[in-house]
Amino acid sequence: xxxxxxxxxxxxxxxxxxxxxxxxxxxxxxxxxxxxxxxxxxxxxxxxxxxxxxxxxxxxxxxxxxxxxxxxxxxxxxxxxxxxxxxxxxxxxxxxxxxxxxxxxxxxxxxxxxxxxxxxxxxxxxxxxxxxxxxxxxxxxxxxxxxxxxxxxxxxxxxxxxxxxxxxxxxxxxxxxxxxxxxxxxxxxxxxxxxxxxxxxxxxxxxxxxxxxxxxxxxxxxxxxxxxxxxxxxxxxxxxxxxxxxxxxxxxxxxxxxxxxxxxxxxxxxxxxxxxxxxxxxxxxxxxxxxxxxxxxxxxxxxxxxxxxxxxxxxxxxxxxxxxxxxxxxxxxxxxxxxxxxxxxxxxxxxxxxxxxxxxxxxxxxxxxxxxxxxxxxxxxxxxxxxxxxxxxxxxxxxxxxxxxxxxxxxxxxxxxxxxxxxxxxxxxxxxxxxxxxxxxxxxxxxxxxxxxxxxxxxxxxxxxxxxxxxxxxxxxxxxxxxxxxxxxxxxxxxxxxxxxxxxxxxxxxxxxxxxxxxxxxxxxxxxxxxxxxxxxxxxxxxxxxxxxxxxxxxxxxxxxxxxxxxxxxxxxxxxxxxxxxxxxxxxxxxxxxxxxxxxxxxxxxxxxxxxxxxxxxxxxxxxxxxxxxxxxxxxxxxxxxxxxxx
Amino acid sequence: xxxxxxxxxxxxxxxxxxxxxxxxxxxxxxxxxxxxxxxxxxxxxxxxxxxxxxxxxxxxxxxxxxxxxxxxxxxxxxxxxxxxxxxxxxxxxxxxxxxxxxxxxxxxxxxxxxxxxxxxxxxxxxxxxxxxxxxxxxxxxxxxxxxxxxxxxxxxxxxxxxxxxxxxxxxxxxxxxxxxxxxxxxxxxxxxxxxxxxxxx
Ligand code: HEM
Ligand SMILES: [Cu+2]
Numbered sequence: 001x002x003x004x005x006x007x008x009x010x011x012x013x014x015x016x017x018x019x020x021x022x023x024x025x026x027x028x029x030x031x032x033x034x035x036x037x038x039x040x041x042x043x044x045x046x047x048x049x050x051x052x053x054x055x056x057x058x059x060x061x062x063x064x065x066x067x068x069x070x071x072x073x074x075x076x077x078x079x080x081x082x083x084x085x086x087x088x089x090x091x092x093x094x095x096x097x098x099x100x101x102x103x104x105x106x107x108x109x110x111x112x113x114x115x116x117x118x119x120x121x122x123x124x125x126x127x128x129x130x131x132x133x134x135x136x137x138x139x140x141x142x143x144x145x146x147x148x149x150x151x152x153x154x155x156x157x158x159x160x161x162x163x164x165x166x167x168x169x170x171x172x173x174x175x176x177x178x179x180x181x182x183x184x185x186x187x188x189x190x191x192x193x194x195x196x197x198x199x200x201x202x203x204x205x206x207x208x209x210x211x212x213x214x215x216x217x218x219x220x221x222x223x224x225x226x227x228x229x230x231x232x233x234x235x236x237x238x239x240x241x242x243x244x245x246x247x248x249x250x251x252x253x254x255x256x257x258x259x260x261x262x263x264x265x266x267x268x269x270x271x272x273x274x275x276x277x278x279x280x281x282x283x284x285x286x287x288x289x290x291x292x293x294x295x296x297x298x299x300x301x302x303x304x305x306x307x308x309x310x311x312x313x314x315x316x317x318x319x320x321x322x323x324x325x326x327x328x329x330x331x332x333x334x335x336x337x338x339x340x341x342x343x344x345x346x347x348x349x350x351x352x353x354x355x356x357x358x359x360x361x362x363x364x365x366x367x368x369x370x371x372x373x374x375x376x377x378x379x380x381x382x383x384x385x386x387x388x389x390x391x392x393x394x395x396x397x398x399x400x401x402x403x404x405x406x407x408x409x410x411x412x413x414x415x416x417x418x419x420x421x422x423x424x425x426x427x428x429x430x431x432x433x434x435x436x437x438x439x440x441x442x443x444x445x446x447x448x449x450x451x452x453x454x455x456x457x458x459x460x461x462x463x464x465x466x467x468x469x470x471x472x473x474x475x476x477x478x479x480x481x482x483x484x485x486x487x488x489x490x491x492x493x494x495x496x497x498x499x500x501x502x503x504x505x506x507x508x509x510x511x512x513x514x515x516x517x518x519x520x521x522x523x524x525x526x527x528x529x530x531x532x533x534x535x536x537x538x539x540x541x542x543x544x545x546x547x548x549x550x551x552x553x554x555x556x557x558x559x560x561x562x563x564x565x566x567x568x569x570x571x572x573x574x575x576x577x578x579x580x581x582x583x584x585x586x587x588x589x590x591x592x593x594x595x596x597x598x599x600x601x602x603x604x605x606x607x608x609x610x611x612x613x614x615x616x617x618x619x620x621x622x623x624x625x626x627x628x629x630x631x632x633x634x635x636x637x638x639x640x641x642x643x644x645x646x647x
Numbered sequence: 648x649x650x651x652x653x654x655x656x657x658x659x660x661x662x663x664x665x666x667x668x669x670x671x672x673x674x675x676x677x678x679x680x681x682x683x684x685x686x687x688x689x690x691x692x693x694x695x696x697x698x699x700x701x702x703x704x705x706x707x708x709x710x711x712x713x714x715x716x717x718x719x720x721x722x723x724x725x726x727x728x729x730x731x732x733x734x735x736x737x738x739x740x741x742x743x744x745x746x747x748x749x750x751x752x753x754x755x756x757x758x759x760x761x762x763x764x765x766x767x768x769x770x771x772x773x774x775x776x777x778x779x780x781x782x783x784x785x786x787x788x789x790x791x792x793x794x795x796x797x798x799x800x801x802x803x804x805x806x807x808x809x810x811x812x813x814x815x816x817x818x819x820x821x822x823x824x825x826x827x828x829x830x831x832x833x834x835x836x837x838x839x840x841x842x843x844x845x846x847x848x
Contacts, residue, residue, distance in 0.1 A: 131667045196678060204671045209665070234674055238682035246689065246784065255773045255780035256698075257689070263696035264777035270691065275685075623802050626815065 006602075008158050011092065013075075018155050019042075039620040047582040049133035050543055051118050054140045056437055058115025059430065061147060065108040066423075066503065067134030068151065072100035074500060077461075081493035083480050093478035094161035095180070098155070105284065106188060107147045109418065112145075112426045113287040114198055117226045120433055121202060121543065123534035124220045126211030126549045128577060131204040134622075137586035139194035139201065145594030146191025149601070153183035156212065157601065160184035164478065165277070165328075166247070168258035168269040173251040179601050182251065186597040191239055191245045199233030202226055205490030211533070220532040221297075221310055225290025228314045229283050232321060236279035243272035252603055267332065274325035282321040285402040285417065286314055289356060292378045295428050296360055297556075298529050300367035306359040307555055313352035320349045330401045339398035345395035353389060372526065373447035373614040377428035380455050381420050388416025391466065406476070409469025412462045419458055427451075427506070435525035439540035440517040446509040450502045457498025464495075521646065526560075531556040536568045538644035544577045544632055547641045569641045576631040581629075589618035652814070657734060659818035672822050674831050683833050686785045687840065693781040695848075700775035703782070705847035706766055712842045715758045716834065719793075722751035723831035730824045738812050741820065745800060748827065752797050759790050782841065788839060792830050799823060 008014050043054060076096055079088040088096065118136070122129060130136045135375055153159045157179035162171035171181050206227045210219070247269065249255045256262025258269050297304040304310060326334060326342035360382060369375065391413040395401050404410055427450075435441050453592075465488075473485050480489060520539040524530040535548050536558045547569040550561060561567070596611025641647075653661040660666055697703075727747045734742025763783070766772075773783045800823050807816050 131671065200671050200674045200678070203674055204667050208667045208670060232736050234678050235681050238678045242685040242689070246780075249773070249780070249784065253773060255784070256775075256777040257693070257780050259777075261698075262774070262776045262780070263693075263698045264780070265692060265696070268692055272685065272689075556719055620802060623799075624806065626810075 002590075006156055008155055009045075013092070014155060018583060021155065042584070043582070046317045047584045048585050049137045049580050049582055049586075051122055051130050051133065051136060052437065052541060052543075054136055054416050055115045055118030055120075057140060058111045058118060058143070059117060061144060062108050062112035062115060062426070063507075065103050065111070065147065068100075069103040069108055070503060071101050071501060072096045072103070074496060076100065077493040077496040079478060080480050081486075081490045081538035083486075088478060090478050091161065094163075095159035096186070097476055098160050098163050099150075102150065102160075102184065103187070104418075105164065105280070106191060107143075107150065110195065110280075110286040111143055111147075113229075113284060113422070113429075114195070116291070116426070116433065117202060117222075117229075117287065118198075119437060120429075120534055121203060121223050121226050122209070123208065123436070123537065123545060124532050125206060125214060125225045126533050126546060126552065127205060127209040128545045128549075131209060132201050132203050134583065134586065135197050135201050137583075138590065141590035142194030142197070142593070143191045145590050145597075146187045146189070146194070149190060149594055149597055150183055150187030153180060153601075157183065158580045162380070165273055166269075167273075168247065168250075169260060170268040171247065171269075172258055172266075173254075174259070175194040179603075182248070182601040182603070185244050185248045185251070185283045186601050189241065189597070190228070190470065190593060190597050192241055195233060196237045196241075197328070199230040199237065203230040203234065206230075211549050211552045214557075217308065217311070218552055218555055220556075221293040221304060221307065222287070222290035224311050225286045225314055228318045229286045232279045232283050232286075232318050232340055235322070236276045236283070240276040240280075243269065243276065246272075248600070252600065264464075270329050270332065271325070274328045275322070277328065278325045279318075279321045281417075282317060283423045286317065288421045289314065290380075291425040291429040291432070292381055293366075294362065294532070295374045295378045295432050296363050298432075298526060298531060299370045299372055299378075300364050300528055301370070302363055302367045303531075303556060304359070304366075306355075310356060311358055313355045317349060320345065324349065327396055327398075327401070330398045331405045336398075340582075343396055343398040350389060350393050355618040370527070370529070372431075373442070373444055373451060374428040374432035376448065376451050377424045377431070380451070381424045381428075381437045384420030384424070384459070385417060387463075388413055388420055392417065404469060406474055407469035408473045408475060409503075411475050412465035412469060415462045415465075419462070433534070434513075435520050435539050436523075436534060436541055438514070440513060440519050441525060442509050442513045443517060446505060446512055450506040450509060452502075454499050454502030457495045457500070457502055458500060459495065461492050461495025464492045468492075524558075528562070530558055532558055533568075536561060538641070542640050542644065544579060544637065547611045547637050548644065567645075569645065571638065574634050574637050574641075576634055577637065578629055578631055580629040581627055585622060585625075587619060589615055589622075592618060657817070657821075658812065658814050659821045660813050665715055665814055665818045669822060669825075670737055672825060676825065677831065683785075683788070683836075686788060687827075687836065688783075690781040690785050690841065693777040696777040696790075697779065698776035698777055700771050701769055703778070703841075704848060706769055707842055707846045709846060711758055711762055712838065715755050715762075716838050718751045718755040718758070719831055719834050722748045722755070723828050725751065726824050726827045730821060733812065733817055733820055736812065737802055738807060741812075742804060742807065745804060749753055749797055749800055756790060756793055756797070759786070763787075775800070785841065788838060789830065789833055792833075796823065796830060799826075 007018075025184065032041060045057065048054060075088060076093065079085070079093060119132075121127075158167070159175070160171075160180040160183055160186075162176050162181060165182070166184060169175055171184075206219070206223060246255070246257045250257050250259060250264075256264040258264050258266050293304050293310060324342055324346045326338060327346045330339050330342070364379075367381075371379075391409070395404050395410060395413055431442050431447060468485055468488050471484060473480065473482070480486070521543075522528075523537050523539045524535045525539060526535075530536070533550070533552070536550065550557065550566065550568060554560065592611050592614035594611070596608045596615060599607030599609075599611055612636065655661075659669065695702075725744050729741050729744035732744055738780060766779075771779045771782075773780050786814075803819050803823060805817070806819070810816055
């Protein structure tokens with residue numbers, strides 16, 4: 001095997017990427033070595049089991065992926081606005097829309113939200129950690145190596161090119177030979193393990209580790225959304241696991257599940273994929289709903305209107321999400337009856353969703369709104385998301401979908417829901433909880449610049465696409481030389497660059513705030529408007545979260561605590577706190593599984609078996625590991641708390 | 648966290664950590680149900696799609712499958728006895744019944760391997776047709792689970808030898824017993840919906 005058989009060659013853009021990746025890599029190596037940070041990196045981050053640090057690593061990775069997916073998007077938009085330029089050829093275009101879609105959903109949206117859950121959920125329920133901190137680290141590293149594996153396909157072996165839906169037979173061995181599609185399968189499989197484990201972990205955490213006497217219906221709404229989301233994860237991800245495994249077995253071991261030759265059924269892939277895929281859409285939207293609810297209640301300075309209804313509508317949405325998958329392939333010949341059933345079930349989801357919208361509006365009604373950056377993202381979400389939802393209902397009408405299907409109308413729809421829902425929520429949540437993570441706020445003025453650039457860019461980019469779709473422009477098309485489409489395409493591309501600019505300002509804001517923002521001295525960062533327990537502890541949060549856990553028997557318990565002058569540091573009640581020890585095992589175990597996956601991608605069985613044996617060995621080690629953590633002594637807790645609280 | 652310890656109730660439930668781990672495992676089993684349900688659905692959809700390969704009616708043999716079923720059902724029973732002994736505080740009884748369980752499980756695996764080899768010789772392989780792909784992956788995934796269970800329980804036997812009955816070791820044994828019974832339930836579904844129906848049609 002020669003090196004040129006593995007590296008992708010012949011594309012100037014990819015050479016450029018290789019060079020810049022190498023430079024960034026070298027720069028990182030240099031910085032870490034020069035400032036003698038290797039030990040710090042290992043002992044503070046790579047071996048951590050602290051849910052807050054793991055959450056930060058999730059969010060950093062997700063931001064990196066937002067960048068990567070965003071660059072992909074820009075490249076596509078440039079090609080579509082200037083089709084005569086020949087910027088991308090058809091093959092390259094196929095690869096880019098595939099990696100863009102996959103990265104945005106699997107490696108950006110979901111990890112971003114899981115990162116926020118990691119940091120905030122234990123704080124909101126008064127827990128000191130996850131139920132299974134070791135497993136939590138394992139989950140992160142499985143996501144991380146899955147992500148890394150998927151991303152290196154760019155320069156090693158070649159990217160997948162069968163769309164993020166990876167429909168068979170196109171994605172089968174006959175029509176997509178070579179490692180690209182294997183990268184998709186193994187990258188998703190590896191990171192899927194982590195997602196499932198996180199789902200179980202958070203579920204147990206929420207069910208078993210709440211503060212004394214906090215009932216389920218006392219939980220903050222973001223925690224509720226997490227619980228419901230984890231329910232979807234646990235019941236949807238195994239379907240993806242199986243689907244990916246079956247296609248892998250088809251491709252690598254010559255089975256016939258989705259082939260036409262051995263009487264396999266390519267349509268079965270579409271069914272399996274969307275039985276996971278539609279619930280997945282709600283995995284990334286329900287936590288977003290939770291974030292908006294928290295932000296809106298905080299800055300409207302009112303209790304969330306219809307808390308119980310909000311919870312129940314999330315539960316109904318979660319259940320319905322499993323019953324609508326066929327609406328993704330109305331046009332594939334299932335027949336009128338099946339299409340009607342799924343059309344109706346699809347539209348039913350609009351009901352609980354609409355209820356939630358009215359509840360947010362009712363919360364805002366007659367309130368004193370404070371227009372902070374997180375609040376701006378949340379307010380912008382409401383009308384934008386409605387535009388996406390209404391067009392979703394249009395797509396859900398089976399008969400009409402024969403017209404809209406696979407056109408830009410669909411592209412506009414799901415970007416409206418995904419961006420206005422999930423991405424806005426990620427920004428809102430990150431800015432909102434930023435002080436909890438880093439001990440200072442993000443700069444508001446820069447934050448507003450980022451918001452307005454992104455918000456306008458978003459509408460300029462995607463609103464014209466509804467009309468492009470109605471004019472018949474298909475999705476996944478690299479050459480758009482129909483004259484009538486051109487102006488709208490150019491406008492759309494301008495909008496895309498607006499969003500890019502917003503993102504750059506956002507990233508600059510991270511740096512700027514790190515340098516210049518005022519450090520927080522209290523835990524209740526938003527002018528004392530915090531309502532839930534995460535605001536009751538100090539900022540930045542001590543590694544054990546709470547010195548003493550308050551007694552909770554109502555929604556928004558921190559409001560009352562403030563009135564009664566209570567804190568999470570009652571000196572005479574402090575007891576030693578049990579904490580898990582840091583360990584490098586999760587990192588090593590998942591690196592070995594990553595190696596095994598890499599071997600499978602190239603169908604190098606020796607490498608695969610070697611990695612697998614290594615991982616199994618690590619699991620056996622874990623089985624014999626009876627390390628029970630350690631206790632934080634009372635003295636140390638008192639010292640930490642007094643310092644943080646300036647007592 | 649593992650701070651307080653209860654004085655009553657089964658050993659494995661006495662710490663919060665124990666309770667959480669067991670609950671987590673129950674949820675994991677829920678995910679496993681979905682995993683197998685997906686494989687069963689795949690199997691049902693691909694049923695009869697044997698292309699040029701033999702049909703299940705030609706190959707499935709009642710005798711061997713009945714023996715396998717008998718072995719696995721018995722092992723589930725002995726696994727229950729092992730946990731019963733554990734609850735009584737008898738490490739010896741636990742180890743004895745657990746070893747019998749594993750022996751039965753290994754017997755099951757032996758027959759399954761024999762069966763698979765036999766089918767392969769008759770021209771039914773993972774590659775030969777969609778139906779056979781589905782069959783081998785469904786039965787094979789179950790077999791793989793049994794194999795993992797055997798390895799895992801062996802590790803636990805070493806641990807109980809070294810550490811005796813604590814709330815951690817008892818929790819580990821309790822969890823593997825849940826796992827083992829679960830595999831039994833899955834097998835009953837495979838037995839009925841794969842073998843019985845396959846032989847009839
Ligand atoms: C009111 C609720 C919604 C309805 C009625 C709805 C309906 C639909 C329908 C019918 C399609 C298939 C269209 C076609 O292929 O022609 C579709 C596609 C899609 N939807 Fe939604 N949807 C809703 C909410 C969401 C949300 C909240 C998200 C994400 C956060 C989302 C993401 C997507 C994506 C990614 C696709 C693209 C599938 C592909 O690649 O073919 N949808 N939606
Ligand atoms: Cu859907």
